[in-house]
Amino acid sequence: MMYQVSSRRVFACVAGLAVTALGAFLFTPSPLATAAPTPPGISPVRVDASYRITLNGFNLGNFQFKSDVGRNRYTLDTDVEISALLGVFKWKGVTRTSGSLRASSPKPADFRFDYESTVRNGSVAMGFAEDRIERLTVLPTTAEPADWVPLSASHLKGVVDPLSAILAITHGDASTPCGRKLAIFDGKQRFDIALRFARKEPVAGIPDETAIVCRVKYTPIAGYRANAETQQLAETNDIEIVFRMVPAAKLMLPQSVTLPTPAGSARIDLEKVNVEISDRGQLASVD
Template sequence: MPTSTARARRRRTAFRVFTGAIAAVAISPASARDLAWPNEVDARYRLTFDGFNVGVYNFASRYAGNKYSATGKTKISALFGAFKWTGTFTGSGSVDNAGPHPASYGMTYKKGKKVTSVRMGFDPSGVKSIALSPKKPPHPDAVKVKPDNLKHVFDPISATLAISNATGSDACNRTIPVFDGKARFDLRLSFKGREAIREKHPTGQPRELLVCRVKYVPIAGHKPKDFVHPWIDYDRIEIALRAIPSVGIYVPYRVYVPSKIGPAVMTAEEIRITAANNVQIALKQ
């Protein structure tokens, strides 16, 4: 039977996977958009593990001309407060009809008294600089990250913005290249189905979710032995997207990560959108 330390480590890994999944699931540029990017998007998500509430994830993005800035903040408390994890994610760059083009990314998380951070800079070809704190060499068993692995990849936070470019035909038909500062991986999306939803507060938007299967494919920076008999089911991750036609975007509504000790789930509680014409849209569960 796993020790409490092992269980805590597994929970921490699951939370990193599904908070990362929501940010990295929609990176690939899609077809050109017909509508202008919204002025603002603010979202609050509830985090659960094996049915228990464990935390929240807040996301905010702002647009000014062709520039964007975005912030994500996560707070997790599990094992009756014995395990606490907080993280802040920031990103900036430019946007056009093809999608977001990241310029910078930062991530800082705290577990107990330990603080870890990642900083990355981008140029048009991909990652141009990486700064890790604390700085330590990769694990000797890890697959080496090569220069080619850093080309034409996207950081997790800017990926959340790229989902706005999805259309009904391509939203669940993509292979997503991701680099988070340590690991390079692909997220392979495929169509699973559609799901009707109910609204306590009608918005006039379609009451339907587009559900995508997401296969996590490690490329570099990982230890191969971790994927021989993984406790997370990397083939059955799901993300459910909701179309908001009035502003021409999709928003992530739910992320589901199955594991041998219970599913980690991120569910939207409230999403507020300010369109380019300042029209307000509020989605609430």
């Protein structure tokens, strides 16, 4: 069944897009911190967020995100749980990355992804040296299908892991989160993600405020199957992230992520976020 075969890649992609959106918190002060000037550089901050995952309006699972960013180092963690087909299909993925911050840019050091499902269990472990992969272990080892687009050494250079990408895409003082492009390697696939401005729309329940919608373009480079599923995902223009802007805090608050899948429309919606700026001991929460 196509849904079962494609679920891990599709929903890992959905979760990754949500993490990318959520990463805006890591480089912006919370609303409670606007009374005092923001010091230069990146302020130490912790984020704890919860998302709800749905497919065609039906609850599918949850997505938890945690980060701890210091002056010179960072760690990011995600935990995704999906249950579908009345529990016949279950998938759980836990990801962790850590690295250093140089010139306000993330330099990943270690990346770990472990998953288990009713179909297969596995893991990915990567080690970085500067901007290239120097160590890579993928389990289980499997024979590549005939339509596999192979990786080369050049594909492991100039890349970041999916979680470190959230730091790279959200750093800076741009007036919009759109207009960014990332070169990503997730341990199996090398791909690009580009965010482009789509439109503005009203924020529900808040008069005179607008949200910015970024359209996300996925471009496979190597390490993928050249089949109809990948082609459909690469050709779609319907992947979107909705950001609510908070100008006083220079905050890009991701409200939702939408993604078409072979089984219908998938969404990830923000349920709750806590942001703690360690230097000031202040906490902001959004429900």
